[in-house]
Amino acid sequence: MRQRLSFEFPADTGMLAKIGEIAGDVGGKAGFDHAEISDIQLAVDEACTNTIIHGLKKDPSRIFRLMIQWRKHEIEIQIHESGEPFDPNATRDPDVKASLEDRPIGGLGVYFVRKLMDEVEYLNDENGIKILRMLKRK
Numbered sequence: 600m601r602q603r604l605s606f607e608f609p610a611d612t613g614m615l616a617k618i619g620e621i622a623g624d625v626g627g628k629a630g631f632d633h634a635e636i637s638d639i640q641l642a643v644d645e646a647c648t649n650t651i652i653h654g655l656k657k658d659p660s661r662i663f664r665l666m667i668q669w670r671k672h673e674i675e676i677q678i679h680e681s682g683e684p685f686d687p688n689a690t691r692d693p694d695v696k697a698s699l700e701d702r703p704i705g706g707l708g709v710y711f712v713r714k715l716m717d718e719v720e721y722l723n724d725e726n727g728i729k730i731l732r733m734l735k736r737k
């Protein structure tokens with residue numbers, strides 16, 4: 600049986616702890632183990648951080664929607680946001696082999712999300728709302 604939860608959050612990094620808690624809770628209900636739940640939490644944290652900072656410019660009067668649906672051994676998370684347009688194909692994978700000093704700062708969030716989740720899609724709906732959809736299977 601598929602279950603679904605939906606939340607609205609202001610663009611405030613103070614919300615990230617609560618979001619991590621929700622993701623962890625649902626990950627447990629879907630039957631993921633501790634390591635898998637940590638991966639889901641990291642991906643959701645990076646994605647929501649990007650939405651808050653880059654998409655909505657940390658303006659707490661602007662909101663984004665977090666939608667989570669799950670069933671046994673599968674979780675899907677969507678972030679709906681109508682902020683700054685973004686072409687994810689324009690981001691390059693970071694050079695993770697470069698030494699720490701040579702690495703540019705930032706640019707790891709999108710890379711982590713893609714590594715940690717099984718399906719990742721950036722979409723725009725008919726109203727121009729950006730949707731990041733990510734799914735993980737056990």
Ligand SMILES: Nc1ncnc2c1ncn2[C@@H]1O[C@H](COP(=O)(O)OP(=O)(O)OP(=O)(O)O)[C@@H](O)[C@H]1O
Nearest residue numbers: 649650653654683684685690705706707708709710
């Ligand atoms: N939701 C979003 N809206 C607008 N731009 C975004 C969004 N998500 C990512 N971006 C753009 O993609 C770039 C890469 O994101 P990514 O998370 O990989 O790196 P970062 O946020 O710059 O640094 P960090 O490693 O701290 O996450 C960002 O710098 C930003 O320009």
Ligand SMILES: [Mg+2]
Nearest residue numbers: 645649708709
């Ligand atoms: Mg980021």
